[in-house]
Amino acid sequence: MTASSxxxxxxxxxxxxxxxxxxxxxxxxxxxxxxxxxxxxTEVVSGLNPLGLAIETRAAFDDMVQRAVRLNDDVPVLAAAYYTETGEALANLMVDGYRDEGVPRPSAEEVTPLMLQWANAQVTGEPQITRLELPAGPAVRVQSMLKVKRRLGFGRKLTEYIRYAVFPPRLQTLVVVTITWEKIARSEEITALADEAVRSMQLNPVSREGVPIPADGETE
Known part of the structure; x- marks a missing residue:
């Protein structure tokens, strides 16, 4: 499946x-x-096989609606979620872009501590921090557990996340990809899914009219 922001x-x-x-x-x-x-x-659920779902079709529909509204609350560049064949949601994925006009893009050293900050959660345990080269550009990858505040502030729930800060060579924007999930018992599977998805990401400059700009800088 190809998803374009x-x-x-x-x-x-x-x-x-x-x-x-x-x-x-x-x-x-x-x-x-x-x-x-x-x-x-409605479009997505209509394509599902109801016999293969472990939950009611209506439940899958309601989950998708609520999840889409919630993930788009901060107007991301792209939002997605992973669903199993049985209709169970495993993970959320969001892409955000950060650029301040006239301000240089922060370095990997400057970005890394920011990747551990959450407004409604606290990193717990020792985070895994690595640097790597992605097809989309150099990146910093963080994976850690989170204690997330529950709604109304009563108690906390354990969540895991992966966050990539990507430095596209043909852009000045810092692109951040965040994947979160609560089913900790399936972390190995979800980690593989998340890393595979991010490796497929392409970040290409376009003109104001939306025309792709090739590497030589001339629009087609």
């Missing part, structure tokens, strides 16, 4: 493309409304 308006125009494996559902919304999420979920 049509989410948040970008200060530096570029296309964000994923070659998603089966199971990943692109939940990016243009307007971020529940009506838009319902239309998207």
């Amino acid at each position: 049509e989410g948040a308006p970008l200060a530096e125009p570029y296309e964000c493309i994923f070659e998603f494996q089966p199971g990943w559902i692109d939940l990016t919304l243009q307007e971020g409304t529940k009506a838009e999420a319902m239309a998207l979920a």
